[in-house]
Amino acid sequence: MYISRVPLNMARYSTRRLVSSPYRLHAAVEASFPPDSPRTDDRGGRILWRLDQSGQGESLWLYVVSPERPDFTAIEEQAGWPMNRSWQTRDYSPLLQRIAVGQKWQFRLRANPVRKVSVDRGRNPRPSLIGKNEGEVTVAYQMKWLITRAMRNGFSLLENAMTPGVPDCLISQRRLEHFRRKGATVTLRTCEFDGTLEVTDSEAFRSLLVSGIGRARGFGCGLLTVAPIPSQSQSEARSLDERTALASLNLPESDQSQVRSSSDLQNHSR
Numbered sequence: 001m002y003i004s005r006v007p008l009n010m011a012r013y014s015t016r017r018l019v020s021s022p023y024r025l026h027a028a029v030e031a032s033f034p035p036d037s038p039r040t041d042d043r044g045g046r047i048l049w050r051l052d053q054s055g056q057g058e059s060l061w062l063y064v065v066s067p068e069r070p071d072f073t074a075i076e077e078q079a080g081w082p083m084n085r086s087w088q089t090r091d092y093s094p095l096l097q098r099i100a101v102g103q104k105w106q107f108r109l110r111a112n113p114v115r116k117v118s119v120d121r122g123r124n125p126r127p128s129l130i131g132k133n134e135g136e137v138t139v140a141y142q143m144k145w146l147i148t149r150a151m152r153n154g155f156s157l158l159e160n161a162m163t164p165g166v167p168d169c170l171i172s173q174r175r176l177e178h179f180r181r182k183g184a185t186v187t188l189r190t191c192e193f194d195g196t197l198e199v200t201d202s203e204a205f206r207s208l209l210v211s212g213i214g215r216a217r218g219f220g221c222g223l224l225t226v227a228p229i230p231s232q233s234q235s236e237a238r239s240l241d242e243r244t245a246l247a248s249l250n251l252p253e254s255d256q257s258q259v260r261s262s263s264d265l266q267n268h269s270r
Helices: 011-018 022-030 073-079 094-096 139-153 204-209 234-236 240-248
Strands: 002-009 050-053 060-066 088-091 104-111 112-118 134-137 155-157 169-181 184-199 224-228
Touching: 002 011, 002 022, 002 073, 011 022, 011 073, 022 060, 022 073, 073 088, 073 094, 073 134, 104 139, 112 139, 139 169, 139 184, 139 204, 204 224, 224 234
Parallel strands: none
Antiparallel strands: 002 060, 002 088, 050 060, 104 184, 104 224, 112 134, 155 184, 169 184
């Protein structure tokens, strides 16, 4: 498995058009691999991607996990800086092999929390919804969605140090997304989870990192990435965006000084 990141140039109209549609971006990511390239591997790994925005909203990066090494030339020509090859790809295996029970990590996940409707919670119940998948609307239900799926995927959320009993997890970037696909309108209710976790089952968690979680994995959801939990001094010196990029890409200490600060490092989400 490989993990890659591609900086996107939001000053370009073609970039803004590309990232406005998960369907167009899905097609662009797929086109970064030969048609006969495997989309999955024997461990259940698959192509996953996510757009990451910096805290200041200045930078946008495309993260991709894949069974094969990608070629992002076309994406860079359409949405990056064509004269300067700037994407990075690393072997994901060293990080995956280090995963062990009891480890604690910071994590980020963009997801499409849904539930199969058994009871319509709306003010005006609609019997036609029963049995269908509906996006979770509130922060409370979105958090419940993650908590109920954590154990089966090999992790548990850590508690907030300041508020015992409350998960150390922030939900942001809550959006209702619409895009066209094959003549039909697709609607996704998405959100971003940032928090800390503990590994409870190394095999299940390793599988999660390469196969994703939840629905809409082909449309920018389901990719969970991790970074070391920093000390207070480290936290002040380096942002979550940069730490996650370094950990996910397995950059050695000697190379870390070459990585730009988070204000340069993210072109719109992470």
